[in-house]
Amino acid sequence: MRAALLCSAAGSLLLSTLTAAPATEDRTGAAEMRGTAVAAARAKAAGVDFGPCPDAQDLPGRMQCGTVSVPLDYARPDGKRIELSVSRARATRKDPRRGAHTVPRQGALLYSPGGPGATGLYFPLIGLLPEWKRIAAAYDLVGYAPRGVGRSAPLSCTDPKRFFNGPSPAPTHPSEAYKRERVAQAKAYARGCAERAGDALRHYHSLNNARDLDVVRAALGEERLTFMGSSYGTYPAALYATLFPAHVRRMVFDSVVHPDPARIWYRNSLAQSPAFERRWADFRAWIARHDDVYGLGGTAWEVLRGYERASAKLAAEPAGGKVGPGQLQGAFLQAGYYDDQWPHRAHALSAYLKGDAKPLVEQMEQHPEAAVEAENSRAVYVAVECNDAPWPTDFRVWDRDNTRLARVAPFETWHNVWTNLPCAYWRVPRQRPLDVAAGPGELPPTLILAAERDAATPYEGALELHDRLAGSVLVTERDAGTHGLAGGPNACVNGHMEAYLLQGRLPGRHAECAPHAEPKPTAPGSRAVGRSR
Structure with missing residues (x-):
């Protein structure tokens, strides 16, 4: 309950700081409702001309596209x-x-x-x-x-060739200099979205x-x-x-x-950080229960120390020249979503701390061929969340709320800030949430x-x-x-x-x-198999 109360308090602090940006529609959206009816009538008459999918060679024949x-x-x-x-x-x-x-x-x-x-x-x-x-x-x-x-109608906010920029840091308590660097990056990203999409961006x-x-x-x-x-x-x-x-x-x-x-979306973003902290603790406790397999310690605290040692080591020398603390944190953040990822993430961490970086690099390396899709996904994420509602426009608000939050939920807090910070500098009028x-x-x-x-x-x-x-x-x-x-x-x-x-x-x-069964640990050298998502 402490984390929930913290988010509630943080949310109440920021309400007065959210800029009431101009709405692009009235509360009923009457013009848009009429437009939807017109578009739906046209679509009903036209239907969908389903046929082979553009990448049909990779798909079962039953699936069609239009x-x-x-x-x-x-x-x-x-x-x-x-x-x-x-x-x-x-x-x-x-x-x-x-x-x-x-x-x-x-x-x-x-x-x-x-x-x-x-x-x-x-x-x-x-x-x-x-x-x-x-x-x-x-x-x-x-x-x-x-x-x-x-x-x-794909969106893009930056050159995909520059989207994956190699090993990255992941400070849980960033310096003032690092914050200034990330603010500059957020401003540039918001500017790139506006320049590349033009007036269409607001829709x-x-x-x-x-x-x-x-x-x-x-x-x-x-x-x-x-x-x-x-x-x-x-x-x-x-x-x-x-x-x-x-x-x-x-x-x-x-x-x-x-x-x-x-x-x-700002208060929902704040609420995620303590929730991920709880889930990160669940994951570490699971690893600790299987210390006989992973050798990362018999308590969640010992597992955390091992993770922090790995992060510091990657900061000094990225694994394979490609995986830094940011990639490590991103991979373990994904494990907070899906517990079927726990066995192979734990195996990679264990192997790395024992001198074998190969599993870590295989799991966490960013692949250039995926950059176009990843950049597009990121652009849509930012555009939709920034357009949906007012956000604080003063970084001091973000800094205050998340510095407090990081004291009890350090694992994801600042990662979430950098993900959403372009919304502080967004150049498009915001919607008012329904x-x-x-x-x-x-x-x-x-x-x-x-x-x-x-x-x-x-x-x-x-x-x-x-x-x-x-x-x-x-x-x-x-x-x-x-x-x-x-x-x-x-x-x-x-x-x-x-x-x-x-x-x-x-x-x-x-x-x-009742809860589903926990994943089974995977011994080093074997392969964990989980549900694909």
Whole structure:
């Protein structure tokens, strides 16, 4: 509770410092709602011309791709349009539990990915996994790349060739000189976004992502949408539920962004740091329980000392000339999302401290061929979060709040600052976050999935959305922290999701599932196998 209270206090301190930037629409967004209706009618008439995917040689034949045209600016639906990439795998109609028995098709299940900046184009391939086969039998699985991502009118803020710049530091208590350097970089990045995207930049935000979903719904020929949002994708989903409740059939929110307008996005960023600190402690405790495998110490404190020794050693001499403290911290931050990464991350740290840097370099090296996709994802992340809401424009506010926070949550705090700091110097007018809500009878019953120790989207967000959407049901995985529960290793969670999507059946207002099994340690020399994400 101490961390939660700290974030609450920090949030109250900054409220008076947030600049009330001009809104780009009125509170109802009347012009944009009319524009969405116009765009949806056009999309319904046009449909989607599905065919081979651009990279079809690498994809199973069942998946097809197409495009949907949406307005860049919904207030001007007859103005410039952009194309969103959409993918689909048709319902198999084959019940995996009953052989040749066919099941009725229930329509399209549209997926909104995380990030912001991630693509959902490969979502239909999830139907190949055993955990998804019953859902894939009943639904066309549909994914898309949100505006700005991949081929969907891609954004860029800097030259991708300069995006991966080699080994980087990761100070948990940065010097004043280092802070000045990062402020300069944030200003340059914000300037690059404005210069490379021009006036179009202001139209990349979560409200437009929600409107885009309604146009995609219409293009698919669905009067009411069955929808799944994961991580960041739960936020445009919540906006959609508020803006278009009559267009919802069923909706799953998996790992929920806290939707309170006052928390979008600066206060949500603050809340992540203590949550990641807890999850980092969980990871270290797991390593300590398997000291016989990794030899990193029998307590979480000893494991931390080993991690800090590795970070200091990498600062003095990057592994392979490529992996520094920043890459190490980034890799272990990813392990805070997914516990199936714990075995091979622990093995890499153990091997490095024993003189073998190869596993560390293999896992944490930045590959130049991935730079274009990584830079695009970063650009969309920054643009959407900066456009969505006011941010503090004085670095002294960031410095004050995060210096305090880093005293109790040093692992992720400053990393989060540098990730979001371009928003302090953003050159585009901000949106005003919508007050997410649905009263009794306004929205069909919805399903919320959340892990109690999730770091990326802390559990309080699920509780908040549950309160805001009347008729919603919350399923909690207790004492677990994996980010993204749908179709994962917890059969209890998957059972509730299947019952809802296939039968419209929900448990009581709040159901609980025991945690999934912890990952098994991997002995040095073997290979850890986890779920891909």
